Amino acid sequence: MDNLNVGILDLPDEILLTIFKKLNNIDLLYSLIGINQKLNKIACDINFTKNVDLTTVLTNDTSDSRLNAMVDRFCTYILPQIHNNVESLSVQASLFQRIIRANNYPNLHKFILFNLEMDMISHIFNKKSLFIRSYKHQISHLVMTIKDAFRYRPLEIIIAQTYVAIFAWLSNLQYLDLDGIDGNLYLRRLLRGLSFSRCYTSNVAHLRIRIHNFDDCLCLLDGRLSQLHTLIVKLDYVRHSTIIINNDVKKYT
Template identity: 50%
Template sequence: MNDSIVSILDLPNEILLIIFKKLNNIDLLYSFIGINQQLDNVICRIDFTRAIDLVTISSYETDDSKIDSILDRFCLHILPRIHEHVECHTIEACFFQCIFHTSNYINLCKLTLVNFEPNMASHIFHKKSSFIHTFEHQISHLVVMFIDNIPEATIDNLLIHNYVSIFALLRNLKYLELNVNDVYSFLPTLFNGVSPLRCFSPSIIHLRIKLNNFDDCLYLLDGRLSQLHTFIVNLDYIHDPSRMLPIPK
Protein backbone atom coordinates (compact mmCIF):
# COMPACT_ATOMS: atom_id res chain seq x y z
CA MET A 1 0.00 0.00 0.00
CA ASN A 2 2.82 2.41 0.89
CA ASP A 3 4.26 1.98 -2.60
CA SER A 4 1.24 3.83 -4.03
CA ILE A 5 1.67 6.91 -1.84
CA VAL A 6 3.20 9.87 -3.70
CA SER A 7 5.08 12.42 -1.62
CA ILE A 8 4.82 16.10 -2.51
CA LEU A 9 8.59 15.93 -3.00
CA ASP A 10 8.05 13.44 -5.84
CA LEU A 11 5.95 15.88 -7.87
CA PRO A 12 7.51 17.84 -10.75
CA ASN A 13 7.89 21.60 -10.36
CA GLU A 14 5.12 22.27 -12.86
CA ILE A 15 2.59 20.41 -10.69
CA LEU A 16 3.90 22.04 -7.52
CA LEU A 17 3.35 25.46 -9.09
CA ILE A 18 -0.27 24.65 -9.91
CA ILE A 19 -0.89 23.51 -6.32
CA PHE A 20 0.97 26.35 -4.64
CA LYS A 21 -0.81 29.06 -6.64
CA LYS A 22 -4.05 27.98 -4.96
CA LEU A 23 -2.59 28.62 -1.49
CA ASN A 24 -2.09 31.81 0.50
CA ASN A 25 1.50 32.85 -0.16
CA ILE A 26 2.18 33.72 3.50
CA ASP A 27 1.09 30.24 4.61
CA LEU A 28 3.11 28.77 1.76
CA LEU A 29 6.32 30.59 2.66
CA TYR A 30 5.97 29.88 6.37
CA SER A 31 5.20 26.18 5.95
CA PHE A 32 7.52 25.08 3.14
CA ILE A 33 10.55 27.34 2.78
CA GLY A 34 13.71 25.71 4.08
CA ILE A 35 12.51 22.09 3.72
CA ASN A 36 14.70 21.32 0.72
CA GLN A 37 16.24 22.97 -2.32
CA GLN A 38 13.55 21.84 -4.76
CA LEU A 39 10.72 23.44 -2.76
CA ASP A 40 12.79 26.57 -2.15
CA ASN A 41 13.40 26.97 -5.89
CA VAL A 42 9.64 26.88 -6.51
CA ILE A 43 8.45 28.90 -3.51
CA CYS A 44 11.03 31.67 -3.81
CA ARG A 45 9.79 32.59 -7.27
CA ILE A 46 8.58 36.15 -7.69
CA ASP A 47 4.99 34.87 -8.12
CA PHE A 48 4.86 34.09 -4.39
CA THR A 49 7.18 36.78 -3.04
CA ARG A 50 6.24 39.97 -4.94
CA ALA A 51 3.50 40.99 -2.46
CA ILE A 52 3.91 40.20 1.25
CA ASP A 53 0.96 40.89 3.57
CA LEU A 54 1.99 40.02 7.11
CA VAL A 55 -1.20 41.58 8.54
CA THR A 56 -3.03 38.42 7.50
CA ILE A 57 -1.19 36.56 10.27
CA SER A 58 -3.03 38.38 13.06
CA SER A 59 -6.33 38.11 11.19
CA TYR A 60 -6.50 34.34 11.71
CA GLU A 61 -4.09 33.83 14.63
CA THR A 62 -5.10 35.17 18.08
CA ASP A 63 -2.30 33.74 20.22
CA ASP A 64 0.27 36.54 20.67
CA SER A 65 3.13 34.11 21.29
CA LYS A 66 2.27 32.24 18.09
CA ILE A 67 2.13 35.51 16.14
CA ASP A 68 5.54 36.47 17.52
CA SER A 69 6.93 33.07 16.56
CA ILE A 70 5.63 33.38 12.99
CA LEU A 71 7.02 36.91 12.64
CA ASP A 72 10.38 35.82 14.02
CA ARG A 73 10.58 33.10 11.39
CA PHE A 74 9.74 35.60 8.66
CA CYS A 75 12.21 38.23 9.88
CA LEU A 76 15.10 35.87 10.57
CA HIS A 77 14.74 33.17 7.93
CA ILE A 78 12.20 33.95 5.21
CA LEU A 79 12.47 37.66 4.35
CA PRO A 80 16.29 37.52 4.03
CA ARG A 81 15.77 34.79 1.39
CA ILE A 82 13.18 36.66 -0.68
CA HIS A 83 13.84 40.36 0.01
CA GLU A 84 15.07 41.12 -3.51
CA HIS A 85 11.69 40.04 -4.95
CA VAL A 86 9.44 42.01 -2.58
CA GLU A 87 7.72 44.92 -4.34
CA CYS A 88 4.75 45.40 -1.99
CA HIS A 89 4.76 45.16 1.82
CA THR A 90 1.70 45.30 4.12
CA ILE A 91 2.63 45.23 7.80
CA GLU A 92 1.47 46.14 11.27
CA ALA A 93 3.31 49.37 12.04
CA CYS A 94 4.50 48.07 15.42
CA PHE A 95 6.60 45.45 13.60
CA PHE A 96 8.18 47.98 11.25
CA GLN A 97 11.63 48.01 12.84
CA CYS A 98 12.17 44.26 12.96
CA ILE A 99 10.92 43.76 9.40
CA PHE A 100 12.95 46.56 7.82
CA HIS A 101 16.15 46.04 9.80
CA THR A 102 16.62 42.44 8.68
CA SER A 103 16.54 42.80 4.90
CA ASN A 104 17.38 45.14 2.04
CA TYR A 105 14.28 45.56 -0.13
CA ILE A 106 15.86 46.86 -3.32
CA ASN A 107 12.64 46.56 -5.36
CA LEU A 108 10.11 47.69 -2.74
CA CYS A 109 7.88 50.45 -4.10
CA LYS A 110 4.54 49.93 -2.31
CA LEU A 111 4.10 50.06 1.46
CA THR A 112 1.01 49.82 3.67
CA LEU A 113 1.34 50.53 7.39
CA VAL A 114 -1.59 49.32 9.51
CA ASN A 115 -2.42 50.64 13.01
CA PHE A 116 0.12 53.41 12.67
CA GLU A 117 0.65 55.57 15.77
CA PRO A 118 1.33 59.21 14.83
CA ASN A 119 4.32 59.44 17.19
CA MET A 120 6.04 56.73 15.12
CA ALA A 121 6.60 59.33 12.42
CA SER A 122 9.51 60.84 14.34
CA HIS A 123 11.38 57.53 13.91
CA ILE A 124 10.24 56.54 10.41
CA PHE A 125 9.39 59.69 8.47
CA HIS A 126 12.39 61.71 9.59
CA LYS A 127 15.04 63.09 7.26
CA LYS A 128 17.82 61.28 9.14
CA SER A 129 16.03 57.94 9.54
CA SER A 130 17.43 54.84 7.87
CA PHE A 131 14.07 54.31 6.16
CA ILE A 132 14.14 57.70 4.42
CA HIS A 133 17.84 57.28 3.60
CA THR A 134 17.05 54.00 1.82
CA PHE A 135 13.60 54.59 0.35
CA GLU A 136 13.43 58.35 -0.24
CA HIS A 137 13.35 57.87 -4.02
CA GLN A 138 12.05 54.29 -4.08
CA ILE A 139 8.58 54.33 -2.48
CA SER A 140 5.91 55.34 -5.00
CA HIS A 141 2.79 54.04 -3.19
CA LEU A 142 2.12 54.60 0.51
CA VAL A 143 -0.98 53.80 2.56
CA VAL A 144 -0.98 54.78 6.25
CA MET A 145 -3.88 53.50 8.36
CA PHE A 146 -3.79 55.31 11.69
CA ILE A 147 -4.78 53.65 14.96
CA ASP A 148 -8.28 54.28 16.30
CA ASN A 149 -7.26 55.62 19.72
CA ILE A 150 -5.20 58.72 18.96
CA PRO A 151 -5.21 61.16 21.93
CA GLU A 152 -7.73 63.81 20.90
CA ALA A 153 -5.82 66.61 22.61
CA THR A 154 -2.87 66.16 20.26
CA ILE A 155 -4.44 64.69 17.13
CA ASP A 156 -4.23 67.82 14.97
CA ASN A 157 -0.59 68.60 15.73
CA LEU A 158 0.46 64.97 15.42
CA LEU A 159 -1.28 64.42 12.10
CA ILE A 160 -0.18 67.66 10.47
CA HIS A 161 3.40 66.73 11.41
CA ASN A 162 2.87 63.31 9.80
CA TYR A 163 1.35 64.80 6.67
CA VAL A 164 4.12 67.39 6.24
CA SER A 165 6.88 64.83 6.82
CA ILE A 166 5.50 62.37 4.27
CA PHE A 167 4.94 65.05 1.62
CA ALA A 168 8.43 66.48 2.08
CA LEU A 169 10.58 63.37 2.46
CA LEU A 170 9.32 60.78 -0.04
CA ARG A 171 10.48 62.36 -3.27
CA ASN A 172 8.99 59.90 -5.76
CA LEU A 173 5.64 59.35 -4.02
CA LYS A 174 2.78 59.12 -6.52
CA TYR A 175 -0.02 57.40 -4.60
CA LEU A 176 -0.79 58.40 -1.01
CA GLU A 177 -3.64 57.40 1.29
CA LEU A 178 -3.82 58.68 4.87
CA ASN A 179 -6.71 56.94 6.61
CA VAL A 180 -8.00 58.30 9.93
CA ASN A 181 -11.04 57.00 11.81
CA ASP A 182 -14.23 59.01 11.23
CA VAL A 183 -14.76 59.44 14.98
CA TYR A 184 -12.10 62.16 15.03
CA SER A 185 -13.04 65.69 14.07
CA PHE A 186 -10.22 67.98 13.03
CA LEU A 187 -9.94 71.66 13.78
CA PRO A 188 -10.91 73.90 10.85
CA THR A 189 -8.14 74.94 8.47
CA LEU A 190 -5.78 72.15 9.46
CA PHE A 191 -3.27 73.38 6.87
CA ASN A 192 -3.73 77.08 7.65
CA GLY A 193 -0.29 78.57 8.19
CA VAL A 194 1.56 75.57 6.76
CA SER A 195 3.79 77.05 4.07
CA PRO A 196 3.83 75.42 0.61
CA LEU A 197 7.60 75.32 1.10
CA ARG A 198 7.10 72.88 4.02
CA CYS A 199 4.20 70.86 2.68
CA PHE A 200 4.37 70.18 -1.05
CA SER A 201 4.97 67.41 -3.55
CA PRO A 202 5.79 67.64 -7.26
CA SER A 203 5.13 63.91 -7.75
CA ILE A 204 1.84 62.92 -6.02
CA ILE A 205 -0.91 62.15 -8.53
CA HIS A 206 -3.36 60.34 -6.20
CA LEU A 207 -4.23 61.57 -2.71
CA ARG A 208 -6.80 60.28 -0.23
CA ILE A 209 -7.01 62.22 3.02
CA LYS A 210 -9.33 63.26 5.87
CA LEU A 211 -9.84 66.99 6.47
CA ASN A 212 -12.24 69.26 8.33
CA ASN A 213 -13.89 71.21 5.51
CA PHE A 214 -13.53 72.60 1.99
CA ASP A 215 -11.22 75.37 3.18
CA ASP A 216 -8.60 72.73 3.96
CA CYS A 217 -9.00 71.38 0.43
CA LEU A 218 -8.22 74.82 -0.98
CA TYR A 219 -4.95 74.96 0.91
CA LEU A 220 -3.89 71.66 -0.67
CA LEU A 221 -5.06 72.80 -4.11
CA ASP A 222 -3.06 76.02 -4.16
CA GLY A 223 -0.40 74.55 -6.44
CA ARG A 224 1.69 72.73 -3.86
CA LEU A 225 0.58 69.38 -5.36
CA SER A 226 1.28 70.28 -8.96
CA GLN A 227 0.76 66.82 -10.50
CA LEU A 228 -2.38 65.85 -8.56
CA HIS A 229 -5.23 64.45 -10.68
CA THR A 230 -7.14 62.23 -8.19
CA PHE A 231 -8.19 63.84 -4.89
CA ILE A 232 -10.42 61.83 -2.52
CA VAL A 233 -11.40 63.66 0.67
CA ASN A 234 -13.33 62.59 3.76
CA LEU A 235 -14.68 65.83 5.26
CA ASP A 236 -15.87 66.35 8.82
CA TYR A 237 -18.12 69.22 7.83
CA ILE A 238 -19.59 70.82 4.72
CA HIS A 239 -20.51 74.45 5.27
CA ASP A 240 -22.31 77.08 3.22
CA PRO A 241 -20.27 77.61 0.00
CA SER A 242 -20.66 81.38 0.42
CA ARG A 243 -18.52 81.17 3.57
CA MET A 244 -15.61 79.41 1.87
CA LEU A 245 -12.27 81.13 2.20
CA PRO A 246 -10.63 82.53 -0.94
CA ILE A 247 -7.90 80.39 -2.45
CA PRO A 248 -4.67 81.46 -0.72
CA LYS A 249 -2.10 83.18 -2.92
Protein backbone atom coordinates in the same frame (compact mmCIF):
# COMPACT_ATOMS: atom_id res chain seq x y z
CA MET B 1 1.60 1.26 -14.27
CA ASP B 2 2.82 -0.64 -11.25
CA ASN B 3 2.68 2.32 -8.88
CA LEU B 4 0.00 5.01 -9.05
CA ASN B 5 1.14 6.78 -5.88
CA VAL B 6 2.42 10.25 -6.77
CA GLY B 7 3.81 12.54 -4.09
CA ILE B 8 3.85 16.32 -4.24
CA LEU B 9 7.57 16.29 -4.96
CA ASP B 10 6.94 14.20 -8.06
CA LEU B 11 4.82 16.90 -9.67
CA PRO B 12 6.41 19.25 -12.24
CA ASP B 13 7.30 22.73 -11.04
CA GLU B 14 4.71 24.26 -13.38
CA ILE B 15 1.89 22.30 -11.74
CA LEU B 16 3.12 23.14 -8.26
CA LEU B 17 3.21 26.82 -9.17
CA THR B 18 -0.39 26.63 -10.35
CA ILE B 19 -1.47 24.91 -7.13
CA PHE B 20 0.45 27.21 -4.82
CA LYS B 21 -0.95 30.36 -6.47
CA LYS B 22 -4.31 29.43 -4.96
CA LEU B 23 -2.86 29.54 -1.43
CA ASN B 24 -2.12 32.43 0.89
CA ASN B 25 1.43 33.41 0.05
CA ILE B 26 2.38 34.09 3.68
CA ASP B 27 1.25 30.61 4.71
CA LEU B 28 3.14 29.26 1.73
CA LEU B 29 6.37 31.04 2.60
CA TYR B 30 6.12 30.09 6.27
CA SER B 31 5.38 26.43 5.54
CA LEU B 32 7.63 25.63 2.59
CA ILE B 33 10.80 27.67 2.78
CA GLY B 34 13.50 25.49 4.25
CA ILE B 35 11.70 22.17 3.67
CA ASN B 36 13.83 21.03 0.75
CA GLN B 37 15.56 22.49 -2.29
CA LYS B 38 12.66 21.93 -4.73
CA LEU B 39 9.94 23.48 -2.56
CA ASN B 40 12.27 26.24 -1.41
CA LYS B 41 12.96 27.26 -5.01
CA ILE B 42 9.26 27.36 -5.88
CA ALA B 43 8.25 29.21 -2.70
CA CYS B 44 10.89 31.87 -3.41
CA ASP B 45 9.47 32.46 -6.89
CA ILE B 46 8.66 36.10 -7.66
CA ASN B 47 4.96 35.23 -7.85
CA PHE B 48 4.90 34.57 -4.10
CA THR B 49 7.48 37.05 -2.89
CA LYS B 50 6.90 40.37 -4.65
CA ASN B 51 3.82 41.20 -2.53
CA VAL B 52 4.35 40.33 1.12
CA ASP B 53 1.38 40.97 3.42
CA LEU B 54 2.45 40.25 6.98
CA THR B 55 -0.75 41.64 8.46
CA THR B 56 -2.29 38.19 8.15
CA VAL B 57 -0.08 36.80 10.91
CA LEU B 58 -1.87 39.02 13.45
CA THR B 59 -5.16 37.18 13.78
CA ASN B 60 -7.40 36.98 16.81
CA ASP B 61 -6.58 33.32 17.34
CA THR B 62 -2.81 33.79 17.27
CA SER B 63 -1.23 33.50 20.71
CA ASP B 64 1.66 35.78 21.67
CA SER B 65 4.13 32.91 21.70
CA ARG B 66 3.04 31.63 18.28
CA LEU B 67 3.08 35.15 16.85
CA ASN B 68 6.60 35.76 18.11
CA ALA B 69 7.74 32.45 16.66
CA MET B 70 6.23 33.29 13.26
CA VAL B 71 7.71 36.78 13.18
CA ASP B 72 11.11 35.49 14.28
CA ARG B 73 11.09 32.92 11.48
CA PHE B 74 10.20 35.56 8.90
CA CYS B 75 12.79 38.04 10.15
CA THR B 76 15.71 35.66 10.62
CA TYR B 77 15.16 33.07 7.90
CA ILE B 78 12.48 33.86 5.29
CA LEU B 79 12.92 37.57 4.53
CA PRO B 80 16.70 37.28 4.05
CA GLN B 81 16.01 34.77 1.27
CA ILE B 82 13.38 36.80 -0.57
CA HIS B 83 14.31 40.41 0.19
CA ASN B 84 15.46 41.16 -3.37
CA ASN B 85 12.02 40.21 -4.74
CA VAL B 86 9.87 42.26 -2.36
CA GLU B 87 8.13 45.14 -4.15
CA SER B 88 5.17 45.65 -1.81
CA LEU B 89 5.23 45.20 1.96
CA SER B 90 2.23 45.35 4.31
CA VAL B 91 2.80 45.29 8.08
CA GLN B 92 1.08 46.10 11.33
CA ALA B 93 2.71 49.09 13.02
CA SER B 94 3.59 46.96 16.04
CA LEU B 95 5.89 44.87 13.83
CA PHE B 96 7.32 47.72 11.78
CA GLN B 97 10.74 47.99 13.40
CA ARG B 98 11.38 44.24 13.39
CA ILE B 99 10.45 43.84 9.73
CA ILE B 100 12.41 46.87 8.51
CA ARG B 101 15.50 45.86 10.45
CA ALA B 102 15.31 42.26 9.23
CA ASN B 103 16.83 43.10 5.86
CA ASN B 104 17.17 45.62 3.08
CA TYR B 105 14.56 45.58 0.31
CA PRO B 106 16.19 47.12 -2.79
CA ASN B 107 13.07 46.84 -4.96
CA LEU B 108 10.50 47.96 -2.39
CA HIS B 109 8.29 50.75 -3.76
CA LYS B 110 4.93 50.19 -2.04
CA PHE B 111 4.61 50.30 1.74
CA ILE B 112 1.38 49.72 3.67
CA LEU B 113 1.29 50.39 7.40
CA PHE B 114 -1.74 49.50 9.53
CA ASN B 115 -2.82 50.69 12.99
CA LEU B 116 -0.18 53.36 13.29
CA GLU B 117 -0.16 55.40 16.49
CA MET B 118 0.53 59.09 16.03
CA ASP B 119 3.42 58.92 18.47
CA MET B 120 5.25 56.55 16.12
CA ILE B 121 5.19 58.89 13.13
CA SER B 122 8.06 61.10 14.25
CA HIS B 123 10.20 57.99 14.77
CA ILE B 124 9.48 56.68 11.26
CA PHE B 125 9.52 59.88 9.20
CA ASN B 126 12.71 61.67 10.13
CA LYS B 127 16.03 61.93 8.32
CA LYS B 128 17.84 59.71 10.84
CA SER B 129 15.38 56.82 10.76
CA LEU B 130 16.39 53.60 9.04
CA PHE B 131 13.23 53.69 6.93
CA ILE B 132 13.91 57.15 5.49
CA ARG B 133 17.64 56.57 5.03
CA SER B 134 16.96 53.36 3.14
CA TYR B 135 13.81 54.10 1.16
CA LYS B 136 13.29 57.84 0.77
CA HIS B 137 13.95 57.61 -2.98
CA GLN B 138 12.25 54.23 -3.48
CA ILE B 139 8.78 54.57 -2.00
CA SER B 140 6.25 55.70 -4.61
CA HIS B 141 3.13 54.28 -2.91
CA LEU B 142 2.38 54.86 0.77
CA VAL B 143 -0.76 53.67 2.56
CA MET B 144 -1.27 54.31 6.27
CA THR B 145 -4.15 53.83 8.68
CA ILE B 146 -3.85 55.80 11.89
CA LYS B 147 -5.70 54.33 14.83
CA ASP B 148 -5.61 57.17 17.33
CA ALA B 149 -5.44 60.93 17.38
CA PHE B 150 -3.06 62.26 20.02
CA ARG B 151 -1.98 61.72 23.58
CA TYR B 152 0.68 64.08 24.76
CA ARG B 153 1.07 66.90 22.26
CA PRO B 154 -1.30 69.37 20.62
CA LEU B 155 -3.03 67.76 17.66
CA GLU B 156 -1.98 70.42 15.16
CA ILE B 157 1.71 69.92 15.96
CA ILE B 158 1.40 66.19 15.35
CA ILE B 159 -0.50 66.73 12.11
CA ALA B 160 2.07 69.25 10.90
CA GLN B 161 4.91 66.87 11.59
CA THR B 162 3.07 64.07 9.79
CA TYR B 163 2.48 65.95 6.55
CA VAL B 164 5.78 67.80 6.51
CA ALA B 165 7.70 64.58 7.10
CA ILE B 166 5.88 62.50 4.50
CA PHE B 167 6.19 65.07 1.73
CA ALA B 168 9.66 66.23 2.71
CA TRP B 169 11.38 62.87 2.97
CA LEU B 170 9.66 60.66 0.39
CA SER B 171 10.94 62.39 -2.73
CA ASN B 172 9.41 59.92 -5.21
CA LEU B 173 5.96 59.71 -3.62
CA GLN B 174 3.21 59.44 -6.23
CA TYR B 175 0.36 57.65 -4.41
CA LEU B 176 -0.69 58.58 -0.88
CA ASP B 177 -3.55 56.99 1.03
CA LEU B 178 -4.15 58.22 4.59
CA ASP B 179 -6.98 57.18 6.84
CA GLY B 180 -7.64 57.65 10.52
CA ILE B 181 -10.30 57.69 13.19
CA ASP B 182 -10.66 61.44 12.96
CA GLY B 183 -11.13 63.65 9.91
CA ASN B 184 -9.32 66.40 11.79
CA LEU B 185 -6.10 64.64 10.83
CA TYR B 186 -6.38 67.03 7.92
CA LEU B 187 -7.04 70.67 8.81
CA ARG B 188 -7.19 73.49 6.28
CA ARG B 189 -6.05 76.10 8.81
CA LEU B 190 -2.91 74.05 9.31
CA LEU B 191 -2.38 73.66 5.57
CA ARG B 192 -2.53 77.40 5.06
CA GLY B 193 0.30 77.86 7.53
CA LEU B 194 2.65 75.46 5.78
CA SER B 195 4.89 76.55 2.94
CA PHE B 196 4.47 75.22 -0.58
CA SER B 197 8.06 73.97 -0.78
CA ARG B 198 8.13 72.13 2.53
CA CYS B 199 4.91 70.17 2.48
CA TYR B 200 3.98 69.34 -1.04
CA THR B 201 5.62 67.48 -3.84
CA SER B 202 4.63 67.81 -7.47
CA ASN B 203 5.02 64.03 -7.89
CA VAL B 204 1.84 63.11 -6.01
CA ALA B 205 -0.73 62.07 -8.60
CA HIS B 206 -3.17 60.03 -6.49
CA LEU B 207 -4.40 61.12 -3.08
CA ARG B 208 -6.96 59.39 -0.90
CA ILE B 209 -7.60 61.01 2.44
CA ARG B 210 -10.18 61.37 5.20
CA ILE B 211 -11.04 64.99 5.89
CA HIS B 212 -13.39 66.96 8.10
CA ASN B 213 -15.54 68.93 5.67
CA PHE B 214 -15.93 70.23 2.13
CA ASP B 215 -13.80 73.31 2.77
CA ASP B 216 -10.86 71.02 3.50
CA CYS B 217 -11.49 69.31 0.18
CA LEU B 218 -11.29 72.60 -1.70
CA CYS B 219 -8.07 73.52 0.07
CA LEU B 220 -6.45 70.41 -1.36
CA LEU B 221 -6.91 71.96 -4.78
CA ASP B 222 -4.96 75.16 -4.17
CA GLY B 223 -2.27 74.32 -6.71
CA ARG B 224 0.40 72.70 -4.57
CA LEU B 225 -0.39 69.24 -5.91
CA SER B 226 0.24 70.18 -9.51
CA GLN B 227 0.41 66.59 -10.79
CA LEU B 228 -2.71 65.39 -8.97
CA HIS B 229 -5.12 63.56 -11.26
CA THR B 230 -7.06 61.41 -8.75
CA LEU B 231 -8.51 62.74 -5.50
CA ILE B 232 -10.65 60.51 -3.28
CA VAL B 233 -11.98 61.99 -0.06
CA LYS B 234 -14.06 60.72 2.82
CA LEU B 235 -15.98 63.54 4.46
CA ASP B 236 -16.79 63.38 8.16
CA TYR B 237 -19.15 66.34 8.07
CA VAL B 238 -21.31 67.77 5.28
CA ARG B 239 -22.51 71.35 5.65
CA HIS B 240 -22.63 74.61 3.73
CA SER B 241 -19.12 75.53 2.61
CA THR B 242 -17.80 78.80 4.00
CA ILE B 243 -15.48 79.05 1.01
CA ILE B 244 -18.38 78.86 -1.42
CA ILE B 245 -20.51 81.19 0.69
CA ASN B 246 -17.68 83.74 0.73
CA ASN B 247 -17.17 83.32 -3.03
CA ASP B 248 -13.59 82.13 -2.57
CA VAL B 249 -13.80 79.11 -4.87
CA LYS B 250 -11.85 80.91 -7.61
CA LYS B 251 -8.75 80.61 -5.42
CA TYR B 252 -8.85 76.85 -5.89
CA THR B 253 -9.36 76.66 -9.65
